[in-house]
Amino acid sequence: MLPPEILFGFVLASAALTLSPGPDNIFVLTQSAMHGRRTGILITLGLCSGLLVHIAAVALGVAALLRTSPWAFTVLKICGAAYLLYLAWGAFRAGNSRIGEAASVPAGAAALYFRGVFMNITNPKVAIFFLAFLPQFTDPARGSVPLQIVVLGLIFMLIALVIFSLVALAAARLGDWLKRSERAQIYINRVAGTVFVLLAARLLLSST
Numbered sequence: 001m002l003p004p005e006i007l008f009g010f011v012l013a014s015a016a017l018t019l020s021p022g023p024d025n026i027f028v029l030t031q032s033a034m035h036g037r038r039t040g041i042l043i044t045l046g047l048c049s050g051l052l053v054h055i056a057a058v059a060l061g062v063a064a065l066l067r068t069s070p071w072a073f074t075v076l077k078i079c080g081a082a083y084l085l086y087l088a089w090g091a092f093r094a095g096n097s098r099i100g101e102a103a104s105v106p107a108g109a110a111a112l113y114f115r116g117v118f119m120n121i122t123n124p125k126v127a128i129f130f131l132a133f134l135p136q137f138t139d140p141a142r143g144s145v146p147l148q149i150v151v152l153g154l155i156f157m158l159i160a161l162v163i164f165s166l167v168a169l170a171a172a173r174l175g176d177w178l179k180r181s182e183r184a185q186i187y188i189n190r191v192a193g194t195v196f197v198l199l200a201a202r203l204l205l206s207s208t
Helices: 005-019 023-035 038-059 062-069 071-095 096-104 109-122 124-137 143-178 182-203
Strands: none
Touching: 005 124, 023 096, 023 109, 023 143, 023 182, 038 109, 038 124, 038 143, 071 109, 071 124, 071 143, 124 143, 124 182
């Protein structure tokens, strides 16, 4: 059982880290603004589900492999960057009509959900972050360290779910307002495409 002061500090740190600009919350923001709150919420669920993989990796020691194996780290980040560039290509090609079509014929829930899962698990920096962050709040004297990491990871995931959902709802409202203008619709897609390219570049240039 985590002492209240440790739990409180962990919750505050997790909320601050989740609110800070990063690939996941920027991804939720842009997708929600482009395609609405349904898309944002489903992607949020996928992103948070992807955290389960990273939590398990840290608890089982797999994340340490990513930190020590340049080959594994490089393969994973290339996959993530390639997917972001694919999304950027689609955003740049889309015009105002594409947004209207997306609103009337939304993508399947499973496709949106797994888009979030794939986006999260192909970012090796998340596993490295968890490997550095979660153990700081563990104590061998309180029992199994892997179990403590799992509990902390699930708490972090819950906080991320709440914050990302709020981001999705706020961005969707902004997107609804912007979509009243055809020029704004094109602008949303161009901004989203640029963001995806920048996120891909950031991921490719990252190192362990």
